[in-house]
Amino acid sequence: MNKTFNWTASSQSREKVFIEMDKLRKKDFDWHDLQNLTASYFGGHDVAEIAKEAFCRHIGDNAVHQKGLHPSVSTYEREVLEMVFGLFNAPNEASGTITTGGSESIMLALKTARDQARAEKPEINVPELVVPQSAYAVFNKACHLLGIKLVQMSESPDFRADVAGMKEAVNENTIMMVGSAPPFPYGLVDPIPELAAIAKAHKIWFHVDACIGGFVLPFARDLGEVIPDFDFSVEGVTSISCDFHKYGYAYRGCSVLLLRNAELEQYQGFSTETWPAGDYYSKNVAGSRNSGPIASAWAVMKYLGYEGYLEIIRQLIASRQKFFQQIEASKSAQLLGRAEGPHFAFTVGDVDIHRLLANLMTRGWRANLGTKPDSVLLMLSHHHGQIAEKFGQDLNSAIEEARSQAPVDHDAQVYSIY
Numbered sequence: 001m002n003k004t005f006n007w008t009a010s011s012q013s014r015e016k017v018f019i020e021m022d023k024l025r026k027k028d029f030d031w032h033d034l035q036n037l038t039a040s041y042f043g044g045h046d047v048a049e050i051a052k053e054a055f056c057r058h059i060g061d062n063a064v065h066q067k068g069l070h071p072s073v074s075t076y077e078r079e080v081l082e083m084v085f086g087l088f089n090a091p092n093e094a095s096g097t098i099t100t101g102g103s104e105s106i107m108l109a110l111k112t113a114r115d116q117a118r119a120e121k122p123e124i125n126v127p128e129l130v131v132p133q134s135a136y137a138v139f140n141k142a143c144h145l146l147g148i149k150l151v152q153m154s155e156s157p158d159f160r161a162d163v164a165g166m167k168e169a170v171n172e173n174t175i176m177m178v179g180s181a182p183p184f185p186y187g188l189v190d191p192i193p194e195l196a197a198i199a200k201a202h203k204i205w206f207h208v209d210a211c212i213g214g215f216v217l218p219f220a221r222d223l224g225e226v227i228p229d230f231d232f233s234v235e236g237v238t239s240i241s242c243d244f245h246k247y248g249y250a251y252r253g254c255s256v257l258l259l260r261n262a263e264l265e266q267y268q269g270f271s272t273e274t275w276p277a278g279d280y281y282s283k284n285v286a287g288s289r290n291s292g293p294i295a296s297a298w299a300v301m302k303y304l305g306y307e308g309y310l311e312i313i314r315q316l317i318a319s320r321q322k323f324f325q326q327i328e329a330s331k332s333a334q335l336l337g338r339a340e341g342p343h344f345a346f347t348v349g350d351v352d353i354h355r356l357l358a359n360l361m362t363r364g365w366r367a368n369l370g371t372k373p374d375s376v377l378l379m380l381s382h383h384h385g386q387i388a389e390k391f392g393q394d395l396n397s398a399i400e401e402a403r404s405q406a407p408v409d410h411d412a413q414v415y416s417i418y
Ligand SMILES: Cc1ncc(COP(=O)(O)O)c(C=O)c1O
Pocket: 039, 100, 101, 102, 103, 104, 136, 138, 180, 182, 183, 184, 209, 211, 212, 243, 255
């Protein structure tokens, strides 16, 4: 073995390892810091503790081995699935698969649709996927991996999906259309019923990406908010992805792919009989999956119950309202629509957006960058209402400062959290 590649020559003490780790973590940003306005998904210290304890109890368990080694994990999966079926008005024939994250849920949906098309529409040579401009980038990645042609809209009228453009883009090779509830760049729910009707008319799969909104929109509606229809109550919706590890408040990675009809699962799984260790069947993209995330999802859902989520979402909506007020009160900033979900974007016309984000960063804030148009994207948790006013003040001074600074070369990435 060639030991020159960064191996420490001898074992180190536990103390030394963690001293070095803490040194490395010094510049890290606390995930639940109040000034963290990126995708942090904080449900409260009590919720985080429950999730952590459940996670730790299963930290060494592989969810692949639930039959023979960890039957408790099957129970967690079955029970959380029953809860999400209720959340999305799933029909009795529905099925669900727990995955490692939104990306896996989406890849799996696309793989299932592709294999259904292979079986039922063999005349299609190169299958096509029609997505709004704002669909999450993993759709691009999944198309790349699965040999599917991506047809992505070039515009987002009113920051929602381009229904007319998508209708036009559907052809005899289209196997799937997508809408998001809501998409990452804007936070406004796509017109799901209109899109699903087009898909239904063409007998193609319609996927709803509710990875962000899945644990927010149903509760917001129950609280009296006007939420566009987006779940299985909409005819034509074939599948939904929803992330426990976002506003479900589980630790990463835990998500679910729901299918309207369990019969579609025949196209989801993969099996082989040639493996020298026995027959192999998997209905996930991932192989080994840590049981910790699913245990944390189950524990948090039991702990909070419907009423607990309702109260968190009530506070989240109130927080978003306070932020809307701050943006609307600023003479320079303009909301890109009034988002129904937990996040929203705003633009500041005459200011370089990279400079602005960097100036917010020096004031202790972390936020996301939007590029169509140049914008700031804030992803809120329920506790953020208490710092909305401070954000408004800092935003105004960061804008003033940016006006006196030279614009930056965007390729230089003055600001990026990736
Ligand atoms: C709308 C949307 N869909 C899907 C995903 C992918 O989720 P994950 O990061 O869990 O793979 C994200 C991630 O932020 C998202 O915002």
